[in-house]
Amino acid sequence: MDFNKSQQLFKEAVELIPGGVNSPVRAFKAVGDFPVFIDKGEGSKLYDVDGNEYIDYICSWGPLLLGHQPETITKAVQEALLKGSTYGAPTALEVEIAKMIVDAVPSIEMVRMVNSGTEATMSAIRLARGYTKRNKLIKFEGCYHGHADYLLIKAGSGALTFGVPSSPGVPESIASETLTASYNDLDSVKRLFTQYPDQIAAVIVEPIAGNMGLVPPAEGFLQGLREITKEYGALLIFDEVISGFRASYGGAQKVFNIMPDLTCLGKIIGGGLPVGAYGGRKEIMEQVAPVGPVYQAGTLSGNPLAMAAGIAMLKELGKPGVYETVETKAKTLAKGLQEAADKAGVKVAINQSASLLTVFFTEDVVCSYTAAMGSDTAKFKVFFQSMLNQGIYLPPSQFECWFVSLAHSDEDIQKTIAAAKNAFAAVATM
Ligand SMILES: *Cc1c(COP(=O)(O)O)cnc(C)c1O
Secondary structure (H helix, E strand, C coil), rough: CCCCHHHHHHHHHHHHCHHHHCCCCHCCCCCCCCCCEEEEEEEEHHHHCCCCCCCCCCCCHHHCCCCCCCCHHHHHHHHHHCCCCCCCCCCHHHHHHHHHHHHCCCCCEEEEECCCHHHHHHHHHHHHHHHHHEEEEEECCCCCCCCHHCCCCCCCHHHCCCCCCCCCCCHHHHHHCEECCHHHHHHHHHHHHHCCCCEEEEEECCCCCCCCCCCCCCHHHHHHHHHHHHHCCCCCEEECCCCCCCCCCCHHHHCCCCCEEEEEEHHHHHCCCCEEEEEEEEEHHEECCCCCCEECCCCCCCCCHHHHHHHHHHHHHCCHHHHHHHHHHHHHHHHHHHHHHHHCCCEEEEEEEEEEEECCCCCCCCHHHHHHHHCCHHHHHHHHHHHHHHHHHHCCCCCCEECCCCCCCEEEEEEEEHHHHHHHHHHHHH
C-alpha cells in the first residue's frame, strides 16, 4: 500500500492543527507516525486519499451503526437541508426525536438535545449538582465522559492512549471535587460514600465501559451502584453515549434492567451528525432552564439536519432483528479472531458485547482497568500495522472498541479474520 498523499497532507496538517488532528484519538502516534486521510466512506468501507480501500471498524467511533452513507439517512439530511440548515427556533423534528428517545429508553421521561457527548455529560452533571445541592462526583478510572474539566480525571480513550488521563489546565480546586473509583469494584464506591456521605451529587458510569477497550459490567455491579446511590441520596448517571441504541434499542439500561436517574446519549442518535442528549425523570429534568434554574443552552442544539439524521437512524434501528443481526456479526468476528490468535500461539483476551469488541494482548481476563492496562501495547502496534496494510482499519489504540456495523458483510468478517491470521503470525515472531 502506498500512503504518499496521506503523508503529504499530514506534513501540512501538523503545521496548522495540533498533532494534525481535530481529536487526539485520530492520531496514529501510538501505532505509527501519520494517520491515513480519508476521502470517502461507503457501507462498511473507507477509502483514503491514496485510493486504498479499508474495512472500517471505527465507524466514526460509534455513530455509524448502519455503516457509511445509509440511503435513508442521506435522503433525510438532503430533504432537511433544502428547508434550511438551522433556525434557532423549535421544529417538529425535535418533538419527533424526543418522543422516539422517551419511548425507547426506559428511564428517560424528558430529554434535552445538545451538540456532543461532552455537552451531554457536562450538562447532566451540572443538573445533578443543582438538583442535589452537592458538589462531589464519582467517576471510574478508565471511563471517558468527554473533556469537561472535572471529567478529565483518570479518564479513558485518547487521554489514556496518550498518557494524560488527568489533564493540565484543570484547576486543583475543580479536580478535587471528582472522586475516582475502580470499575467493577463496588467496595471502592462504598468507601467513597462512607468518607463523604452527604457531599456526593452523582456517580457517573459507562454501563458498558468502552473507553479503556471494552470492559462489560460484572454481575451485580450496576445494580449495586443503583442501590448505593439511592441509599446516600446521590444520582446515578448512565453515560450511554456509546451504549445508547447500541447495546439494545433501549440502551444498556434496558439490557441490564437498571433505571438510572439521568442518561447521556450521543453518537448513534445523530446518525453521523454532531449530537448529544441528556434525559431522565421529569422531576429532575424540569430543573433545567427555562422551567427551572439550572442553565444550559445551545445555538445549534436540536439542529434540523442532525435531528433528521437521528430520526432516520432510529427508524432503521427500530426494525425487528437489527440488533440480533449485528451482534451475530460481532460474535462471529470475535470467535474467528480468538481461533486465529490461538493458532498463532498469541495470548489474547477478547471482550465482546453487542456490536463492540476489543482484542487485548494479555493473558488475563479483562474485567477491570488494571487488567486492561496489563496489555502489551507493543504487540498491539505490530498487529495494527499488519491489519492496516491488509486493508483493515482498526482503532489506532489498544484501549478502544472495534465497532461492527450492519453494513459489515459476512465476507468482510471472513476477510478480517483471514487478515488477523497474518497479523497474529507477525506478533508471534516479535
Ligand atoms: C464519545 C464519548 C463521549 C464524548 O462524546 P463527544 O461527542 O466526543 O463529545 C462521552 N462519553 C462516552 C462514553 C463516549 O464514548
